[in-house]
Amino acid sequence: MSASVLVPSVVSPIVVSLFVPAIFTGLLVGIIGLMAISYQKNDLSALILTDIVGVGMLIMVAAVGTDLAESLILPGLVVDLAEILAISEILMSREIRKKGKEVDLIPLPLKMDMEILTTAPTFLAIILISYGAFLSGFTGGAVAGGGILVYVLSRRMRGVPSDMWEGVAGVSGIAWCLWLVGFVIFFAFPQFWLLALFLAAFGIFIKVTFKMGLIGVMGREEFKKE
Amino acid sequence: MDIIILGQQLLGYIPLGDIVLYMAPLNLFMFASALAFTTLIAISKTETQVEAEFGTLKDKGVTVDKKEFKIRRFLAIVCGLATAGAMITGDVFDFTLFVCLIGIVNIGIVAAVKQVDVLDAAFQYGLVAMIATLPLFGGAAMILAATGTISLLEIVNIPTTTMMIFGSILLFMGVAGETGVAPFYATKAEMFRTPGSPFLLIIHLSSLLVIVRVIEILLIINKPF
Numbered sequence: 001m002s003a004s005v006l007v008p009s010v011v012s013p014i015v016v017s018l019f020v021p022a023i024f025t026g027l028l029v030g031i032i033g034l035m036a037i038s039y040q041k042n043d044l045s046a047l048i049l050t051d052i053v054g055v056g057m058l059i060m061v062a063a064v065g066t067d068l069a070e071s072l073i074l075p076g077l078v079v080d081l082a083e084i085l086a087i088s089e090i091l092m093s094r095e096i097r098k099k100g101k102e103v104d105l106i107p108l109p110l111k112m113d114m115e116i117l118t119t120a121p122t123f124l125a126i127i128l129i130s131y132g133a134f135l136s137g138f139t140g141g142a143v144a145g146g147g148i149l150v151y152v153l154s155r156r157m158r159g160v161p162s163d164m165w166e167g168v169a170g171v172s173g174i175a176w177c178l179w180l181v182g183f184v185i186f187f188a189f190p191q192f193w194l195l196a197l198f199l200a201a202f203g204i205f206i207k208v209t210f211k212m213g214l215i216g217v218m219g220r221e222e223f224k225k226e
Numbered sequence: 227m228d229i230i231i232l233g234q235q236l237l238g239y240i241p242l243g244d245i246v247l248y249m250a251p252l253n254l255f256m257f258a259s260a261l262a263f264t265t266l267i268a269i270s271k272t273e274t275q276v277e278a279e280f281g282t283l284k285d286k287g288v289t290v291d292k293k294e295f296k297i298r299r300f301l302a303i304v305c306g307l308a309t310a311g312a313m314i315t316g317d318v319f320d321f322t323l324f325v326c327l328i329g330i331v332n333i334g335i336v337a338a339v340k341q342v343d344v345l346d347a348a349f350q351y352g353l354v355a356m357i358a359t360l361p362l363f364g365g366a367a368m369i370l371a372a373t374g375t376i377s378l379l380e381i382v383n384i385p386t387t388t389m390m391i392f393g394s395i396l397l398f399m400g401v402a403g404e405t406g407v408a409p410f411y412a413t414k415a416e417m418f419r420t421p422g423s424p425f426l427l428i429i430h431l432s433s434l435l436v437i438v439r440v441i442e443i444l445l446i447i448n449k450p451f
Contacts, residue, residue: 019371023364030360037357043349050356060364064371072319072370076363079326083359086333087352093337094345 015065022063029056047087054080125151132205141208172207179203239316239379246379248316252442256313256435263431264306267299270424298335302425305331309432313439318376321443322366322400328432329355329404335425336417347416354403354410362400368393369447378446386448394447401440405433 007016033052040046057080061073128147132140182199185192237254240247272295275288305328312324333355336348370376372389384390406414418426 023368026360026364030357034357037353046353050353053357053360057360057363060360061367064367066370068376069367069370072363072367075319075323076359079323079330079359079363080356082330083326083333083352083356086330086337087349087356090333090337090345090349090352094342094349097340097342097345 019063019065023060026056026060026063029053029059043091047084047091050087051080051084054084121151141205144205145208175203175206177203179207245320246316246377247314248379249314253314253439256438257310260306260310260313260431260435263428264303264310267302267306267424267428272298272424294339298425301331301334302428305335305428305432309428309435312436316378318366318369318378318381318397318443321439322362322397325362325401325404325436326359328436329358332406332417332429332432335429341419344417344419347413351406351410351413351417354406354413358400358403358410360400361396362404365393365396365398365400368396378443382446382449390447394444398440398444401436405436407433407437 030053033049033056036049036052037046040049058073058076061069061076063069125147128150129144132142132144132147134140135143178199180203182196182201182203185196185199189196235251237249237251240249277286277288279286308324308327308331312321312328315321315324333348333352336344339345366376369381369390372387372393373381373384375381375384381390402408403410414429417429
């Protein structure tokens with residue numbers, strides 16, 4: 001089966017001819033990453049350089065350029081991220097075992113007790129959260145979640161109360177239920193589609209926003225902080 | 227639409243929308259053995275290693291504490307289910323995703339151990355597994371580009387082209403790196419020295435079954451007979 005059968009005639013020949021150069025670009029990026037890994041001696045640099053090879057993989061998948069390929073890029077990206085997280089976790093736990101003592105989650109060289117950390121975060125968080133609410137849906141959730149993360153990370157010095165995390169996780173669960181109810185309404189009572197749409201959109205907005213609450217719960221459990 | 231290779235008979239399809247699982251005796255046998263082994267793992271307890279100490283006549287028992295044991299058992303069950311899924315799927319990209327899941331979970335099973343040597347080996351294996359995603363997904367994407375489909379039931383009817391052969395070679399390289407077989411075995415061998423035997427064996431079993439399955443997929447794609 002030749003390529004002309006598979007590619008519809010509306011696609012311009014320039015786009016079709018870009019496929020082979022894109023494949024070679026992906027392979028070349030991978031080879032450059034491998035050469036860089038072979039040259040260096042530091043474990044952390046090896047881990048970061050491995051990510052370049054993953055970018056080469058994304059280029060090769062994206063070169064196909066159909067909507068099927070588009071839906072395949074997302075799992076590829078997720079797999080790449082999951083592997084880099086798992087390996088960096090191993091690297092961290094190995095270094096902790098070698099040192100033989102506990103270390104901070106984010107080791108800082110100096111005490112960051114600046115005034116800007118107490119005044120600015122509230123303002124930034126309010127702007128980000130209101131803009132996220134205006135966007136709604138998945139994107140809005142990510143923006144508003146970024147706002148909450150900024151707020152929490154900058155107030156970490158003074159200690160965030162532990163009850164707050166429980167509440168955040170609970171609200172996240174309820175929001176997810178809203179999202180599910182929205183979907184059920186879509187299938188069961190299609191005439192109420194507007195209600196279902198709003199339930200789903202704002203459910204996922206709150207859900208993604210409070211996903212960041214999980215970071216707080218995990219941080220408290222791992223590092224025994226209030 | 228027949229996929230009879232290796233003298234098999236097709237027993238039936240499970241159409242789940244786009245994703246069609248197909249059942250042939252080889253696939254069903256491997257699926258059942260992966261599930262049976264996963265069940266054995268789910269109900270078994272972990273071993274205790276006894277290490278001889280140098281300089282004295284004492285022995286040292288290396289045990290796994292309860293929290294670590296639970297995490298490891300969970301990850302081993304996930305690994306078994308991923309292996310079972312990779313055995314029966316009729317879709318190249320699902321297969322690659324299952325293989326990637328096996329790779330990640332293999333790292334996770336040994337991630338919580340206390341021996342520095344084992345963590346070192348797991349780190350090296352993780353690097354190889356991550357590098358191997360390039361040929362794995364790249365090969366699957368090239369097969370998709372050459373045939374226009376990722377369903378094995380469709381690919382079996384399409385005559386083989388050079389692009390498909392190149393893609394399937396890349397796919398095989400990716401699976402070899404991801405499961406840590408022959409050329410990359412040195413990175414994985416050290417990982418087995420940690421205690422907790424029944425959970426570690428799933429690392430072996432999954433790579434064994436996945437290799438048999440990838441050879442079947444290569445035969446379907448390349449059609450040498």
